[in-house]
Amino acid sequence: DAMVIQNPRYQVTQFGKPVTLSCSQTLNHNVMYWYQQKSSQAPKLLFHYYDKDFNNEADTPDNFQSRRPNTSFCFLDIRSPGLGDAAMYLCATRGTGNGYTFGSGTRLTVV
Amino acid sequence: AQKVTQAQTEISVVEKEDVTLDCVYETRDTTYYLFWYKQPPSGELVFLIRRNSFDEQNEISGRYSWNFQKSTSSFNFTITASQVVDSAVYFCALSEAEWGGTSYGKLTFGQGTILTVHP
Numbered sequence: 001d002a003m004v005i006q007n008p009r010y011q012v013t014q015f016g017k018p019v020t021l022s023c024s025q026t027l028n029h030n031v032m033y034w035y036q037q038k039s040s041q042a043p044k045l046l047f048h049y050y051d052k053d054f055n056n057e058a059d060t061p062d063n064f065q066s067r068r069p070n071t072s073f074c075f076l077d078i079r080s081p082g083l084g085d086a087a088m089y090l091c092a093t094r095g096t097g098n099g100y101t102f103g104s105g106t107r108l109t110v111v
Numbered sequence: 112a113q114k115v116t117q118a119q120t121e122i123s124v125v126e127k128e129d130v131t132l133d134c135v136y137e138t139r140d141t142t143y144y145l146f147w148y149k150q151p152p153s154g155e156l157v158f159l160i161r162r163n164s165f166d167e168q169n170e171i172s173g174r175y176s177w178n179f180q181k182s183t184s185s186f187n188f189t190i191t192a193s194q195v196v197d198s199a200v201y202f203c204a205l206s207e208a209e210w211g212g213t214s215y216g217k218l219t220f221g222q223g224t225i226l227t228v229h230p
Contacts, residue, residue, distance in 0.1 A: 031216065033217065033218075040223075041222070041223075042202060042220035042221060042222050042223055043156070043202075043218075044220075045217050045218070048217055088154050090156065092218075094216055099161070100146075100158070100206075100218065102155065102156040102158075103155075104153075104154070104155040105154045105155055105156075107154060
């Protein structure tokens with residue numbers, strides 16, 4: 001089935017140690033999003049891509065970066081994770097039919 | 112700027128009760144989409160419904176129903192005869208419908224309503 005896959009499902013990283021979260025899609029959607037969702041809060045958009053056109057939300061910390069080497073893959077890099085970066089990270093895609101598809105998320109723990 | 116407000120932070124009901132989750136939105140767009148998502152404890156976002164701004168017809172899907180009123184900028188969600196499995200966080204969300212610009216239809220979420228259904 002066409003879907004959005006996030007790996008890993010759970011990620012534990014050390015304070016200050018770079019970590020990469022991955023997202024892949026088989027939907028061939030142009031737009032991909034990364035959302036951060038902290039405990040008991042709403043998902044908050046970090047970045048999105050239209051094809052290779054990258055858009056950074058104004059309040060996304062510099063510590064967060066993203067790469068999209070091709071249509072299928074998108075990565076979220078956290079250069080120096082802090083305790084405040086512990087969250088669920090959700091990847092989503094959107095096609096021209098205006099439907100969004102979310103991955104199952106990666107729950108990041110910083111120790 | 113777009114904004115979504117879910118008035119209820121938490122709702123607790125007993126099984127078989129009906130429950131309505133409120134959602135009010137703000138947007139300057141004339142064309143937009145409204146969504147409801149369910150988020151169980153496992154964390155994934157489960158899509159429930161999408162409604163575009165020019166379709167004010169109410170919708171029913173099994174025990175779920177949605178009431179869209181453009182005049183009051185509301186998109187409320189009712190669960191009839193609630194069940195324990197309905198316990199989750201429910202998010203209302205809004206996106207613009209147009210491609211282009213700089214937002215590419217990003218979703219703006221409300222703060223969520225935690226629904227607990229007791230046996």
